[in-house]
Amino acid sequence: MKIKKLTKLSIRKVLFVCNGNTFRSFSAEFLLKHYLDKHNIKGWNVFSAGLKKNNNKVDPEVIADLNALGVKKLHRAHHKLNKLLLKKFDLVIAMAQDQVDVLKNNFNYQHAILFNELVKDEKSSIWDIQDEVKDCDTNRIGVERKIDRTIQYIHDSIPKLFKNINERVYLFEDFAKGLKKREHRNGFPVIRLYETPNTLAFMSISIPSKEDGHILVIPKKRYIYFHEIPPKILKELLMVVQKIGAVLESDHGGYNVLLNNGRAAMQYVFHAHFHLLPRDNKDKIEIEGWSKKRLSIKQFVALNKKLKQKIANQ
DSSP states (O other): OOOOOOOSSOOEEEEEEESSSSSHHHHHHHHHHHHHHHTTOOSEEEEEEESSOOOOOOOHHHHHHHHHTTOOOOOOOOOBOOHHHHTTOSEEEESSHHHHHHHHHHHOOOOOEEHHHHHHSSOOOOOOHHHHOTTTTTOHHHHHHHHHHHHHHHHHHHHHHHHHHIIIIIHHHHHHHTOOOSBOTTSOBOEEEEEOSSEEEEEEEOOTTOSSOEEEEEESSOOSSGGGSOHHHHHHHHHHHHHHHHHHHHHHSOEEEEOOOSGGGTOOSSSOOEEEEEOOTTSOOOOOOOOOOOOOHHHHHHHHHHHHHHHHTO
């Protein structure tokens, strides 16, 4: 099966990845395609691949389960992942943590996200058959139960997955293109405040005890992390932050500039963006704090030296 050529409508490009591409990622691909077809949703290019070469055929139980769920067109060859294939997709969804690690270490690909991270907002894996059924070579009943359970879970998760892909991956880019005109995920209207050729500032999220929501400033093109934004666009972006900040300073008396970079830093939407929070002395807003960790002078110097070397080699 060849990847379809992208048209103007084919703007969402999603790749599922697992080890063998005969069970988990295979099922996720065809269940998402089935969901899109069932709801007549156009403009998606969905595919799957495996990290390892796999000459095994898809288990008949997988085919039977998918057929029972309404998925009929299933016959295609296994696909092994490569760097060229990775570049074709906006979003890479791994079925388990070991695949995220391989993508980082072997492919230098930093953007893969777990299936369950999108569905349940937790870093948990959908395990392969041999991970749960240790005697899978002799325990056919156990294998079939594992397949049934996993495919049913993936099927039941697809609506939430679809919603969260739109919300966490494509939402801000849709705002920039004018495709989402009504409201942000929290229900507040999106108000376009200022834009340049490469950036957009908009208001959409309410802040408690404030009469105006805080402001987001984004590059119109989606860059997942702050450090990936090209210098020219970054310069434009910072100019907009500065311009709006000056207004907030004169109108409110102060403001915070926040940027959450990476999931460990609480980045929810995978599109780099600045938050500008208008402040006053009575707003009772508390910026997230952190516990203090006391370093020795020796540790401090060693950390400084390590970071300095890495920055120099960047």
